[in-house]
Amino acid sequence: MHPARSITPHKLLTVCAVVEIATGLAFVLTPGLVSQLLLGIVGTEDTHLFARFFGLALIALGIACWPRPVGIGAVRSMLLYNGVVALYLAYVGVFVSSGLLLWPAVVFHVVMSALLLRR
Known part of the structure; x- marks a missing residue:
């Protein structure tokens, strides 16, 4: 069996959903840490507000991608x-x-x- 064929759309969507939800939760719970790790910036209260908005969107995206x-x-x-x-x-x-x-x-x-x- 070809390795690429063993990755079903269901599995791919599950992985994408888990990653997006986890990333979204990280943005919501620790926006400064995630901003530092991903963007190399020191978060401020202003950037934390936007990071949390982004995190909420990622969580919703992960749920939308969940195979249903x-x-x-x-x-x-x-x-x-x-x-x-x-x-x-x-x-x-x-x-x-x-x-x-x-x-x-x-x-x-x-x-x-x-x-x-x-x-």
Whole structure:
């Protein structure tokens, strides 16, 4: 058997999902460390905010890539993504900073989460 043929799409998606979820968790939990290790930069509170956004997106991407029936995974991923981003943006708005579009973005993600839950 040819070695490349033993890697099924299911296995590949599983590996991709595990890597993306682990990387996303690392960004969420230790953005400074990951920024230092991956980018060679010293993280600041500003860069940590963006690193955590990126981490949340990676976690959602990993869930979307997890081998499941098409549609269900996408809905779950987008539901998780919108829910956690809404919560995180709200946290940022209350405890860190608030820009002109922050609260409209929170509302948008809450609405999207509600619509996805109905599905």
